[in-house]
Amino acid sequence: MDDIVKAALKKWPNVPDCYGWLALDARGDWYMRDDSIQAAGPFPQVKGSRVNHDKLKEFINRNYDHDERGAWFFQNGPQRVYLQLEASPLVLVVRKAGEGAQACYVVETHTGQAVQQIRACWLDEHGRLFLDTDRGFGVVRSMDMDAAADAVEAGIWAPQEMPFAEMPGRFHYDLNPQPVRRT
Structure with missing residues (x-):
């Protein structure tokens, strides 16, 4: 997390959380979703405005995290902006290096973090491939x-089948976090 964000948290510790205004699609793109976009329909059917500004994307990437509920957020200064996720909290970029027996596969998260270990992989009913990595699930x-x-x-990854609806529970993430109700 950026030092400026940590300082803002100390200076303004009681800023209310924000929900529904930022989303991550299955291609690793961030989307801003203002009130009118949210009213027009749910994510990802109505995506909103794609974040194209490189410095803003880098800032979001550096300050992207999750809480104990499995709800992912962008810490925007003192305000926690909870995200809507299309498929998973991470989107994984895969590159093949080399050919034949010398080939290797380089994986990194959409936030630019190198993946060192693939623990397992799954294929959902839509043909999407998911990896459980040392950086998290994506x-x-x-x-x-x-x-x-x-x-x-090549036999490096051996996907098992799993219905998409089971993935958030198994890998502890929330596709559409809502405010915690206090009683």
């Missing part, structure tokens, strides 16, 4: 499925 970006398919065909 969907392989659709544009990287050729490289991922090569890893499967």
Whole structure:
């Protein structure tokens, strides 16, 4: 987390959380969702405005985290902005390096963190490939499925089938976090 964000948290510790205003699609793109977009329909059917500004994307990436409920958020200064997720909290970029027996597969998160270990992989009913990694659980970006398919065909990854609806519970993440009700 950025030092400026940590300082803002100390200076303004009681800023209310925000819900529904930011989303992450299965390609690793961030989307801003103002009131009118939220009223027009749920994410991902109505996405909103894609964040294109490189410095803003880098800031979001550096300050992206999750709480104990499995709700993922962007810590925007003193305000926690909870995200809506299309598929998973991480979107994984897969690159193939080399050919034949010398081939290896480099994986990183959409936030730019290198993945060192793939623990397991799953295929859902939509044909999407998900990896459980040392960085967390994520969907392989659709544009990287050729490289991922090569890893499967080479026997490096052996996907098991799992219905998508079971994944958030099994891997402890919330696709659409809501405010915690205090009683």
